[in-house]
Amino acid sequence: MSQTVIGIIAGVLTSASMVPQFIKILRKKDVGTLSPLMLLVLISGVALWTYYGFLKDELPIILSNGFSVLLNSGLLICYFIFRK
């Protein structure tokens, strides 16, 4: 199995594992468990990983971390919309 395929499968798994929490928060509008500071730290990290992927020209790293930037930015926006 090629390295790229392994990276893409890894990326699909790590990305998929984030989706249920995102859907749950959208449905229940409950952002009590979210920490905006940790979301910012995470978004900075995955944004840097995306940049790292471009430097290394590795598609699996670019795609999975790019997805994570979008999803966690969505969580941060949800936090500011739904917080009491």
Place this chain on the structure above:
Amino acid sequence: MSQTVIGIIAGVLTSASMVPQFIKILRKKDVGTLSPLMLLVLISGVALWTYYGFLKDELPIILSNGFSVLLNSGLLICYFIFRK
């Protein structure tokens, strides 16, 4: 800045963002927000990313995903210990 340094900073950020939740769960022994299925999917993904890192011989990928395997495996163990 070298690619490896960028990767290590990215890894430190994404790893750091997971630690507060882990400490909170250890302290409060409240695993209500955890989904064992999603933890298993995530652990499989980061384990595959660690393997990908070895294939590519990229230290930042090995270290950060290896840490994530340990931390999320710890969360899964906490889930089975503390669940009601």
